[in-house]
Amino acid sequence: MSKYDKLTTNAVGRTVPQIINGKEAIPFMGVGKYKPTGRKYAPPISSCADYPADGNKVVASLRDALIRCGLKDGMTISTHHHFRNGDLVANQIFDTAAELGAKGLTWAPSASFECHSPLIKYLEDGTIHHIEGSMNGALGRHTSEGGMQGMGILRSHGGRYQAIQDGDLHVDIAVIAAPTADPFGNATGDRGPAACGLLGFALADSQYADKVIVVTDNLVPFPCVPWQIHGNYVDYVVVMDQIGIPEKIISGTTEITKSPDRLLLAEMTAQFCDEAGIVRDGFSFQAGAGGTALSIGIYFAEMLRKRGMKARFARGGSNKYLVSMLEEGLVDYILDGQTFDLEGVRSMRENNNHLNTSPFTSYNYHGKGNFASMVDVVILGATEVDINFNANVVTHSDGYLLHGIGGWMNCLFSKCVILPIPLFRDRMPVIRDEVTTICGPGELIDVIVTERGIAINPLRTDLIDRLKGSSLPVKTIHQLKDEAERICGKPALPVLSDEFIAAIKWVDGTVIDAVRKVVK
């Protein structure tokens, strides 16, 4: 028996709850099938008469700002994750909220990290009712074991924008930590001691939250230039000693892989793209941050250099390799969603062809188009893939919810989606009969590259045709699965409860899957 009484089966055959945290949820209907009929969330109209004419919105402390924002039980507080594992602000918000006695809050981060593990105590004492964002690492483990009062809701970066824009996720108070800001609330991420490059993940929050607090450790006189966040959306500014730990702000994975297996994956992927006719003058790509992905970018750079071609744009997460491509003239523009190293931050600050983007421009499915579908090829990861090319990025095969979705779902709309993955991890096959959790429907996933073979989605007859006669080991997904199982054996299924601990929302806000509690 589930504690969720209304269940249904969605278009990918998953059993999902129809009521989540007391609100009706629409089951996934298929890619592009759900058509929204409503209107965007309409924030209350403000008046300049209620704001200081001299533009100085600085208040004494985060506590003061939260009180002025009318913090009360049941509210939703949002944060962004541009500081990644170096964030010093989110924990302070809930320490303060707990001191003020607030209960039943929703935390809506754009992502969570290990540094947020201290928030587990607030899940336990009822300060936080549930998280709408990602539940990574320790928070995910705690959630998987039933430690969250409500149900977690995971969304992609674009889905988060969509949900806030559409009013599915109503933010009462947004707290935007900013490496540089002015007293009016104009803010940027590209400079200051805690520089993180950009603040795009906080855009929706600034536009749609009822109250917006900017927190900075580098206050400059008006105007803060550039103003990635508009002070015209901001209610209060708080200055604190340190908002992020610079060494931890940059991503851990910023070096190309030295693993021979991963290098092989990278080389095969690059060769595949070449033989498929994707690497051509004016093409575009998004390679992501992992060591394998970085290496693929380097292969692309070599091809372009050798042929005297250049890419029109590369999507970031940017890093020193992408920046050097830009500076060498191998790519016209970097369209960047988050900088992964200090070279990315520097380049965004200095180079007008290194552009900061947001989930609105790049990923929002409830817009009039977005950038993601214009990208020629995107290289992504997965924890599991199944024989129908469905893929999972949030749970491990033991059922534990340990990762967020990031921009992964949104990137599936690229013209060619390639997942370079090992055939097995810790002797656990990655290709399964059925994934533990569906995050991406197979129809959007075109190619699986493993060290022992490449499987092309049968829907992509064009790619299959192009690769005819290739020296690459093109196989069927069934062949790959069989090969893994021959080596590792048929994997055991995880032991899961009937109880749901989290829902996975598709880019259009519908429920594509739900995650069950792990039975220890």
Next chain:
Amino acid sequence: MSKYDKLTTNAVGRTVPQIINGKEAIPFMGVGKYKPTGRKYAPPISSCADYPADGNKVVASLRDALIRCGLKDGMTISTHHHFRNGDLVANQIFDTAAELGAKGLTWAPSASFECHSPLIKYLEDGTIHHIEGSMNGALGRHTSEGGMQGMGILRSHGGRYQAIQDGDLHVDIAVIAAPTADPFGNATGDRGPAACGLLGFALADSQYADKVIVVTDNLVPFPCVPWQIHGNYVDYVVVMDQIGIPEKIISGTTEITKSPDRLLLAEMTAQFCDEAGIVRDGFSFQAGAGGTALSIGIYFAEMLRKRGMKARFARGGSNKYLVSMLEEGLVDYILDGQTFDLEGVRSMRENNNHLNTSPFTSYNYHGKGNFASMVDVVILGATEVDINFNANVVTHSDGYLLHGIGGWMNCLFSKCVILPIPLFRDRMPVIRDEVTTICGPGELIDVIVTERGIAINPLRTDLIDRLKGSSLPVKTIHQLKDEAERICGKPALPVLSDEFIAAIKWVDGTVIDAVRKVVK
């Protein structure tokens, strides 16, 4: 007898209609007194499923785009005025709408110019019911003589953003002419054959109109960088041969004045600012575009250069003089709302410290503050001022409505508002017992500078104190009025009908005055 049956008297004593074009209108209640209680306009939610995945939104023609947008009787179509008198798009829109047989349309330009006089025929034949924007020159004359079916509504630049944001002015179809754009609809004004610098006046239209058409004569491959207008708001892109006449895009008034009278006004104004302690290290100013204003900027530059100081920011309308101050290091930033010459366009394109702003950042009174109130001093014009410091910018003393409001009303929130005006024009005194039309309440207007004396608003006891002992001819406004009347005689009042032809909306959307039909 008026054809408007419900009249009321507002907080500045003006008789204004309570129903305008069939909709209820709120009378002006005093500066900062009207508190909005509603929510922002909520546009319909879109879905990427309804837009081309390859991002190509180009359609065959403006006609095609208007049909796809569902053009029908009674709709509101908006345009921007960054091409000023060189605009080639607005007239084509209504030519096409007339061909398609649409009737009773509202035209909502951010401003109109002489080049739009051909639209008079559509006011006459009922294609256009009324204009919400500005009715300059011939359009104003036609309106003043009763030639518009509905009532014109004039708003400031900030008031237009406010009205669109708040849903007071609902735009069905926005047509955004863009000097450079990509097929996705990303657009910029800073480059291309019809470069006009920026597209800030079209921001609200892009965000809130139900349908958005970008029209360009310079289509570039995605991405168009910078994207001053986000393609994510755009429905269709139209390519045409020419969208603007470059020679007419730049403002007529881009040279400093050679008139001895105006130079005197400029010198007196600059000296006043200096003696009032306004010109200091880190100060900010907005001088506008007229010949007098340009000369004041040059005086400011001289003072700063001599004293080794610099201004923190200058608000544009930018021009070559302001650009040279930026390049010389006399000002940290230009915060620009529209470029008035090609040097302004070049600087905005090349210099990261020359920033494009919008009525949202600069002027929207229904935001969480705006830039206008942070400016230390603003130099503005007026057609008339009265003994209570109320000022008029839209009508002449003969009652004709000949000018738009521009950012004038919004700039009144600056810390010091100075109007350098001649004591009389064509032997018609500029200082009156009562202005023909109130556009700005006297409490916001601090100083009147005329060639025969300076009047400081009695409310500004601080300025009066500072100017004690000055060599400047400080007088009362009554003294100035008497002096003008001694020379020119007591001016005759215009002969006006009871019928209203236009309403003047204050920055908060309330009606501060209404303009009557002229009796010829």
